[in-house]
Amino acid sequence: MLLKLKSVSKHYQMGETTIKALNEVTLSIKEGEFIAIMGPSGSGKSTFLQVASILAQPTAGEIFIKDKDVTQYDEVERSRLRNKEIGFIFQQFNLLPRTSALDNVALPLVYAKVGTKERDERAKAMLNKVGLGDRIKNTPAQLSGGQQQRVAVARALINNPSIIFADEPAGNLDSKSGEEIKRLLIDLNKEGKTIIMVTHEPDDAAIAKRLIMFKDGVIVDDSKIKGGKEIAAKSEKVAGNGEKVKAQLKSKKNKVEKLKRTKNKLKK
């Protein structure tokens, strides 16, 4: 098994309230899967992404990557593991400004301690692969949104990771560029890459093969994807209840803020 979560929970403490962003989630992901993660805001899908990509440590439960228990890894070990096994694609691209596409793509290799020459060669090859072979010297400011996201995809792939986490990869793009990125992800998956994609667009989710729906920190649906319409219906159904949850959360947050403010006043 490539990635396995065993009753993983992530709790945030907000004042005196505990928010259970993830509540005993158990999940297995095999190599070569393409998974879409959906759910209304506050459902725990972002937290799931952070915990599963070992950016954040879970409050409880166990995480296995390639059957190895990585739950208790310290920050250094997790950094190294992310570098080796995990690629990230963000909604905001998160490229280094005023830095060439080549250097942006090569960045993970810097931390993998690969030599300059090999780094440049591999980065060049990867940029070729995403169709930007003629743009290697350009900085993000000189590239369109779609091109920037393709640079980010090349960066995610450069160290040949086992899993790619994509957080709303088309969320910040016009529909044409969005389609291009989706095409790219589909191709990657066909080549055998495991992709876990968080999205709120049923159309985007439709390119995946498996849909996992979150609500209130738990998985409410985990099924094979048959078509876009089905996804839309499912997500609407979940979101309907989800909006209520969101409102509840908001009022909770407000209460906490109020408490904090009165506390501060008392201090003064």
Added chain:
Amino acid sequence: MNDIFLVALKAIWINKVRSALTMLGVIIGVGSVVLLTSIGTGLQSYVTDQFASLGTNTIYVMPGTPFTEEGGFGGQEAMLEAMKPVLKERHLRKVLRNNRDLLDDGLVMAVATGKAKYGNTDEKVSFLGVTANYETIYHTVAEKGRWFTDVDNEKKKRVVLLGPTIAEDLFGKVDPIGKKIKLESKTYKVIGILEEKGGGFGGPSLDSYIYVPLETLYDGFDVLYIDNFTISAKEGVDIKEAIKAIEKTMLTELDEDEFSVADQAQLLETIEGILGMFTIALGGISAISLVVGGIGIMNIMLVSVTERTREIGLRKALGATPNIILVQFLIESALLSIIGGMIGLTLAYLGSLAIQPYFPAKVTGQAVVLAFGVSTAIGLFFGAAPAKKAANLSPIEALRYE
């Protein structure tokens, strides 16, 4: 490591203007420390050289007690005491007469000030009244013309020798030998130019004095006071013994606190002590600007860490360990400081070259090493807090940061 270095260098390069402004504090700090200490050390070695050229068996008798026994400086009161006209020529004669077995020769040095005029040029100068043996005791020969003689002195002849500086000031390219100059409205004949000797102790340079026979000086000028007796001890005589003997004779004429006797080494020690303090004080004052420069670096690095929170989060997500981030920011602040330090050092060196014609400045290797070390230390010290802050950022918080 090499790559982190490049990342840091690039971060500095990308924010050129900000980096330059940040460096400015260190540039000014290192520049002023190096320049001012170079002036101090230059002055010190200059004075030392000067004394060495005057000979080692020379003993001075001075009015008052300007120098304390510990080699320190007696302060303002002692300075005023030193200006009192207590020394008399007969004291010297008695000293020489009583200690013939120890002392070789001696002279009185009297000082007056006034105007010297040649043609349309006039200058305010100091006149040094000395006897003919100044030539041998101070090892100062006439480069052109001749020294005056004892006879010139006894007859109060109006002849003078010029230091090379004052000769140049008054005559320019004209050969002064045999020319008449007006000193305090009386006419004197220039009979010689002295070789270049450089600075005097505390007063103006020996090269800018006009040397007048002592009796002539008494005759024609308001003599302010006798500056000192300069006595040369016999070859092979213990200088300490000679000093004791002189003190003993002087005590028959004056009180203990009205005069002091010192040899070359003692004087040198005292003056070096003063100049050393001077150098440290100058360095210390300019070191404050170095600290301010360091705080500037810390300030900008903190801003930089906040500004680049997303970048830090991204680097961590992609595999940078906290230590790599720490080192990256430390190198960045150290580089800022070192580059600033090197620029400051270069400026200080150019500055010292620029003032060298007027002032003996000297940038020592020690100062270079110190500047390098101090700017590195400042970069690391003041960069530590911002770097620590960057290293401890949580990647999730950092990525979420807008």
